[in-house]
Amino acid sequence: MSMYPTILYGDAKAAIRRLKEAFGFTEVCTYEGEDGSVMHAELSYGAGVVMLGSKGREGLFARTMADAGPVGVYVVVSDVDAHHKRAAEHGMEILMEPTDQDYGSRDYMARDAEGNVWSFGTYAPGAGE
Numbered sequence: 001m002s003m004y005p006t007i008l009y010g011d012a013k014a015a016i017r018r019l020k021e022a023f024g025f026t027e028v029c030t031y032e033g034e035d036g037s038v039m040h041a042e043l044s045y046g047a048g049v050v051m052l053g054s055k056g057r058e059g060l061f062a063r064t065m066a067d068a069g070p071v072g073v074y075v076v077v078s079d080v081d082a083h084h085k086r087a088a089e090h091g092m093e094i095l096m097e098p099t100d101q102d103y104g105s106r107d108y109m110a111r112d113a114e115g116n117v118w119s120f121g122t123y124a125p126g127a128g129e
Contacts (some may be wrong), residue, residue, distance in 0.1 A: 005050050005073050008065045009114050012054040019043055020126035022061060022090035023075075023120070024083065025050070033057070045075055070115035077120045084108045084120070 009015040016038070019025045025043040033039045037054035048072065055066065077083045080098045080124030087110050088094055095109040095117065 004048075005071065005072055006061075007050065007052045007073075007116060008055045008068070009038075010050060010055050011114075012041065012052055014045065014117060015052060015112065016041055018090070018092070019050075022054065022087045022092045022110075023118065032095065045077075048075060070111075070117060072117040072119065074119045074121065074123075076122065076124045079123070080106045080108060080121055087120075 007015075016030065017021065020027060020043070023045070026043050028042040028044050028049065029051070030041040031039045033054075037057055039053055041052050043050050043052070046124045053062070054094060055062070084098050087108075093111040095111055096107070098106055098108045100106050101121075101123070103122045103123065105123030107119055107123065109117060111117050
């Protein structure tokens, strides 16, 4: 099974730039509307992909998500401390410094400019199955 979180941003272009610079995501594709809004973008990190777009567009998904609150996304990284350092150097709001968890993971948390919470750590759900 595959899952792809989808997040709408007030300023999707700025979000794409910050996610790439601060968190090391790679831009896979971006499709813009005639008005310059981001209709659909995909950013990858390892084997995972997050989809995003601009708020305020037409369509059922955009209308349904118009008043949605922030989301939380967990991303598996191999070097939590190096990843945290990069995010901090790029001015991301760090909510939790790298911390060893009781369940064996090392994690940190950051918030992006629009309130979404990004957790990065070594825990890989289902890896022990």
